[in-house]
Amino acid sequence: MSPHLHPCYKSTDFSPLQNGNIENPYCTGIDGILEAYHESLKTVQLYGPxxxxxxxxxxxxxxxxxxxxxxxxxxxxxxxxxxxxxxxxxxxxxxxxxxxxxxxxxxxxxxxxxxxxxxxxxxxxxxxxxxxxxxxxxxxxxxxxxxxxxxxxxxxxxxxxxxxxxxxxxxxxxxxxxRGIKPNPAPPPYTPSGHTHHTQI
Structure with missing residues (x-):
């Protein structure tokens, strides 16, 4: 799962909020989660238990x-x-x-x-x-x-x-x-293409 894709569920039946596809219940980014939440407010009825x-x-x-x-x-x-x-x-x-x-x-x-x-x-x-x-x-x-x-x-x-x-x-x-999981090495610092840094000693 990409870090920008998030499963979106209603607490009542755990079906996807946004796309209606239980096999691929993902929202893209935070905006996708918020959109799914706002859409769910139109259809979800709260009830017990x-x-x-x-x-x-x-x-x-x-x-x-x-x-x-x-x-x-x-x-x-x-x-x-x-x-x-x-x-x-x-x-x-x-x-x-x-x-x-x-x-x-x-x-x-x-x-x-x-x-x-x-x-x-x-x-x-x-x-x-x-x-x-x-x-x-x-x-x-x-x-x-x-x-x-x-x-x-x-x-x-x-x-x-x-x-x-x-x-x-x-x-x-x-x-x-x-679990003994160590962080991956940090990626190299970003350098815009076509620009090089010169260090003068």
Whole structure:
């Protein structure tokens, strides 16, 4: 998968948001993801139960196929905080912790987010059936904490973006280190064609 192509899914049935092709469910770049999201708003109906495990397992299948360090998968879940399959979701996260993937959960609305906090392994590493997750791969952020009452929307969204992505670098590096994957050599510096640099000593 090219770094500019991203799988796009609805949380209700995991079908592609943009192109309608389950065999090739990719969006091109961030603009493609946003377009898919806006298109989905016209057709998606939200309803229960809210099961996280199927979508976590779905992304885990992608991640399990590419464990050589060439790709890393990030699943973003936007939720109202209700979760119907907590035990299965914990198991999916414990299994996913061995794979090149991270999960970001953004909680919207005024619900109590105790279940989401439990999934975020910052304080207590998540476990399932007595098995501890190999590493913390979940970051939970409640959207309401970033609603700026003074009207500074740009600043509040910048804070949200910063905190949503805050744990990804460490989670990414922890996976690579655990698998002994070293970075590729840096590419040579870019030199525009026809121009050469002269160094005078």
């Amino acid at each position: 809210t099961n996280f495990a199927p979508v976590v397992n779905h992304v885990a299948r992608y991640a399990a196929a590419v464990q050589d360090g060439s790709q890393y998968f990030i699943l973003l879940i936007i939720t109202d905080g209700v979760i119907s399959d907590m035990a299965q979701t914990k198991e999916a996260i414990v299994n996913g912790a061995k794979l090149p993937m991270s999960i970001i959960i953004v909680g919207v609305g005024q619900a109590e987010f105790d279940a989401m906090v439990e999934l975020d392994g910052d304080d207590i590493r998540i476990s399932s059936r007595g098995k501890l997750a190999e590493r913390d791969i979940v970051q939970f952020v409640p959207f309401r904490d970033y609603m700026d009452r003074t009207g500074n929307h740009v600043l509040s969204m910048a804070r949200l973006a910063k905190d949503v992505l805050a744990e990804i670098p460490d989670q990414f590096i922890s996976y690579m280190k655990s």
